[in-house]
Amino acid sequence: GAVVSQHPSWVICKSGTSVKIECRSLDFQATTMFWYRQFPKQSLMLMATSNEGSKATYEQGVEKDKFLINHASLTLSTLTVTSAHPEDSSFYICSVRRYNNSPLHFGNGTRLTVT
Amino acid sequence: DQQVKQNSPSLSVQEGRISILNCDYTNSMFDYFLWYKKYPAEGPTFLISISSIKDKNEDGRFTVFLNKSAKHLSLHIVPSQPGDSAVYFCAASLPPTSGTYKYIFGTGTRLKVLA
Numbered sequence: 001g002a003v004v005s006q007h008p009s010w011v012i013c014k015s016g017t018s019v020k021i022e023c024r025s026l027d028f029q030a031t032t033m034f035w036y037r038q039f040p041k042q043s044l045m046l047m048a049t050s051n052e053g054s055k056a057t058y059e060q061g062v063e064k065d066k067f068l069i070n071h072a073s074l075t076l077s078t079l080t081v082t083s084a085h086p087e088d089s090s091f092y093i094c095s096v097r098r099y100n101n102s103p104l105h106f107g108n109g110t111r112l113t114v115t
Numbered sequence: 116d117q118q119v120k121q122n123s124p125s126l127s128v129q130e131g132r133i134s135i136l137n138c139d140y141t142n143s144m145f146d147y148f149l150w151y152k153k154y155p156a157e158g159p160t161f162l163i164s165i166s167s168i169k170d171k172n173e174d175g176r177f178t179v180f181l182n183k184s185a186k187h188l189s190l191h192i193v194p195s196q197p198g199d200s201a202v203y204f205c206a207a208s209l210p211p212t213s214g215t216y217k218y219i220f221g222t223g224t225r226l227k228v229l230a
Contacts, residue, residue, distance in 0.1 A: 032215050103161040103164055108157050
């Protein structure tokens, strides 16, 4: 069965609005969750590491004020794309792992289209 | 700087034959490697992994080989089946200088298995 649930699976929004994406770990408690982004025909790029009870760690080049991450519980992390613009249109995927150096389990992703 | 590279963007193989997908990396600090399969509009699915202390790991039709001196790993699928047609990503885990292990993904290889 699914290890990770991600919602919504797709969303279309107008430029300037904000969009929240939820990621739930179904199988185990996850102190750490990872948010990736994939542009068409490109690799999965790590955006940030979401840490339960503390601030997220953002990768270089990812604006923390634009991509707000909240990891309020051991099973839920949210990514909010604030003031979205067309260039934010992408496929956003969250993932969890049981412990260091174990496989990442991914959600089914969220296709964001900003018009 | 792409630390994990998959130089073949696509590969076509006849059903029943062997598929060999290749991956090169540049960072000798990577200590755990993984292969994922991805269908369009879905999150990646974990296939197989290997620790840097091993040179081979096998799981059913899937075998991963690691050549540390060459900084190269490969995924063998035998026999290939039409359902294996997907994009395959290799990934490598980087021990943290601080915080959490990071997983870096390659650019992907699109495999097409011909019936």
